[in-house]
Amino acid sequence: MQHGPAAKPARRPRADGERNRARLVTAAKRAMTELGATVSLEQVAREAGVSIATLYRHFPTRETLIEAVYRQETDSLVDAAAQLTEEREPIAALREWLLLFVDFLDTKQGLSEVLGTLIGGPDGLYSDSSVRLASAVDALVSRATETGPLRADIEPLDLLRALGGVANVSPDKNWKRSAIRMVDLLLKGLQDDADIQT
Amino acid sequence: MQHGPAAKPARRPRADGERNRARLVTAAKRAMTELGATVSLEQVAREAGVSIATLYRHFPTRETLIEAVYRQETDSLVDAAAQLTEEREPIAALREWLLLFVDFLDTKQGLSEVLGTLIGGPDGLYSDSSVRLASAVDALVSRATETGPLRADIEPLDLLRALGGVANVSPDKNWKRSAIRMVDLLLKGLQDDADIQT
DNA sequence: TTGATAACCGTAGGGATCCTACGTATATTA
DNA sequence: TAATATACGTAGGATCCCTACGGTTATCAA
Structure with a gap:
C-alpha cells in the first residue's frame, strides 16, 4: 500500500x-x-x-x-511458432512446430515433472512459460482451423499433453519414433474431411 | 536352488x-x-x-x-477387453475399450504416477498388471488392424500413453470431455483410408 | 487341549530431504 | 571511506524412507 x-x-x-x-x-x-x-x-x-x-x-x-x-528452450519454441506462422501454411506450420516440441521433449528425456509444470493444465497457469507456450500452440491451432480444414473441438494443449504422455516412458528408449508417428496421427485425426459420428 | x-x-x-x-x-x-x-x-x-x-x-x-x-480395476479392464472382442466388431471394440480406459483414468483423477507404474513403458514390465494391460490392448489393436482398415505402425501402448497425458492435469477439472474427444481423434487418425505422406 | 513354532507385529533409529530462522559477511552507493 | 541494503551460510525442527530387532500371536501337531 x-x-x-x-x-x-x-x-x-x-x-x-x-x-x-x-x-x-x-x-x-x-x-x-x-x-x-x-x-x-x-x-x-x-x-x-x-x-x-x-x-x-x-x-x-x-x-x-x-x-x-527451461526458460531458454520455451522461449525458442515460442519464437519458432511466430516464425513458422509467417513462413509456412497453417497445417504445415502446426506440424513442424509439434515436431519441434517432440525434439524439446527428447532433450528432457520425457521428464513428466517438467511437463506437469509446463503444460500441467489450466491450474498450472501460475507458471509464466506455461501461458506463453499455451498461447503459442493456441495461435497455431486456431489459424489452422480457420483457414484449413481442421476440426476445432480439440483443446490445443491436449495435443501437447498427448505427446507428453507418449514421451513419459523410461529413458534411453527410442520413443521418439512413436512421438513422431503420434504427431501425424493427431494431425490426420484433426483433418475434417468428413463428419464424425459421435 | x-x-x-x-x-x-x-x-x-x-x-x-x-x-x-x-x-x-x-x-x-x-x-x-x-x-x-x-x-x-x-x-x-x-x-x-x-x-x-x-x-x-x-x-x-x-x-x-x-x-x-488398482489390481481389481485392471482385472476388469482385461476382462472387458476379452468380452468386447467377442461381442463387437474390431474397431467398435477398440473404441469402447478406450472409453473404459478413460473411465478408469477418471476415477484416478489422472494420477501420473499410477500411469507410470501401469503403462510406464517396456521397462515397466516388472509390474504384473502392466503386462496384462499391454497384452489386452495389443490384442484389440492387432485385431482391428487385421480385419479392419487401420494403420499398423502405431505402438498400441502409445494410445494409452496419449490418453494418460491428456488425463495428467490438475484434479477437479472436466478433462474427461477432452479425453473422449481424444479417443475419437486417435481412432480417426488410425483409419487408413488413404496413404500417409511421411 | 496344549505346547511348539512359524509368521506377524510394533518400536526404535540412522540417513536424507524439505523448508525456515537468524546472525554474519559483502557489494554497492554516497 | 562509511553506511546500508543485499546476499550468504550454519543450524535445526519436522517429515519421510527403509531396516534391524525383539516381543506377540495365530496356526498346526501331538
Missing part, C-alpha cells in the same frame, strides 16, 4: 547474487536431465557450490527452478 | 496378516485418489491403523502397493 515517492531508484543487483543464480540454473539443468526433475534440491545446491538457503532464496519452489532451467 | 522334499505343505496364511493387508489397500486407495500417488507411505500406514513396518512387509515397494490398489 505504499504510495510514497513512486518506486525506489532500484540499486543494481549484486554480482555474487547473479553469479550464484546462474550456477544454480546450470547445475539444476545438468542434474535434472540426468536424474529427473525430482532430483534433491540439496544436491543441486551442492553441485552448484552453494548453500541450500541460497537456492531457496533464488527459487522459492521447485517449479520456479524448473521454469528457469 | 532347493531340491529337497518338494514344496512345503504351506501353512494357511494368518488371519491378522490378511486383514491388515486388506486395510492397507483400502487406506492406500483412499489416500491415493485424494492426495495423489506420491502420498506418504507412513500416512497410509497411520490411516490403516498399522505400523509402517507392516506396510513394508506386505508391500516392499510403492509400486507393489499401487498395483495392489
Whole structure:
C-alpha cells in the first residue's frame, strides 16, 4: 500500500547474487536431465557450490527452478511458432512446430515433472512459460482451423499433453519414433474431411 | 536352488496378516485418489491403523502397493477387453475399450504416477498388471488392424500413453470431455483410408 | 487341549530431504 | 571511506524412507 515517492531508484543487483543464480540454473539443468526433475534440491545446491538457503532464496519452489532451467528452450519454441506462422501454411506450420516440441521433449528425456509444470493444465497457469507456450500452440491451432480444414473441438494443449504422455516412458528408449508417428496421427485425426459420428 | 522334499505343505496364511493387508489397500486407495500417488507411505500406514513396518512387509515397494490398489480395476479392464472382442466388431471394440480406459483414468483423477507404474513403458514390465494391460490392448489393436482398415505402425501402448497425458492435469477439472474427444481423434487418425505422406 | 513354532507385529533409529530462522559477511552507493 | 541494503551460510525442527530387532500371536501337531 505504499504510495510514497513512486518506486525506489532500484540499486543494481549484486554480482555474487547473479553469479550464484546462474550456477544454480546450470547445475539444476545438468542434474535434472540426468536424474529427473525430482532430483534433491540439496544436491543441486551442492553441485552448484552453494548453500541450500541460497537456492531457496533464488527459487522459492521447485517449479520456479524448473521454469528457469527451461526458460531458454520455451522461449525458442515460442519464437519458432511466430516464425513458422509467417513462413509456412497453417497445417504445415502446426506440424513442424509439434515436431519441434517432440525434439524439446527428447532433450528432457520425457521428464513428466517438467511437463506437469509446463503444460500441467489450466491450474498450472501460475507458471509464466506455461501461458506463453499455451498461447503459442493456441495461435497455431486456431489459424489452422480457420483457414484449413481442421476440426476445432480439440483443446490445443491436449495435443501437447498427448505427446507428453507418449514421451513419459523410461529413458534411453527410442520413443521418439512413436512421438513422431503420434504427431501425424493427431494431425490426420484433426483433418475434417468428413463428419464424425459421435 | 532347493531340491529337497518338494514344496512345503504351506501353512494357511494368518488371519491378522490378511486383514491388515486388506486395510492397507483400502487406506492406500483412499489416500491415493485424494492426495495423489506420491502420498506418504507412513500416512497410509497411520490411516490403516498399522505400523509402517507392516506396510513394508506386505508391500516392499510403492509400486507393489499401487498395483495392489488398482489390481481389481485392471482385472476388469482385461476382462472387458476379452468380452468386447467377442461381442463387437474390431474397431467398435477398440473404441469402447478406450472409453473404459478413460473411465478408469477418471476415477484416478489422472494420477501420473499410477500411469507410470501401469503403462510406464517396456521397462515397466516388472509390474504384473502392466503386462496384462499391454497384452489386452495389443490384442484389440492387432485385431482391428487385421480385419479392419487401420494403420499398423502405431505402438498400441502409445494410445494409452496419449490418453494418460491428456488425463495428467490438475484434479477437479472436466478433462474427461477432452479425453473422449481424444479417443475419437486417435481412432480417426488410425483409419487408413488413404496413404500417409511421411 | 496344549505346547511348539512359524509368521506377524510394533518400536526404535540412522540417513536424507524439505523448508525456515537468524546472525554474519559483502557489494554497492554516497 | 562509511553506511546500508543485499546476499550468504550454519543450524535445526519436522517429515519421510527403509531396516534391524525383539516381543506377540495365530496356526498346526501331538
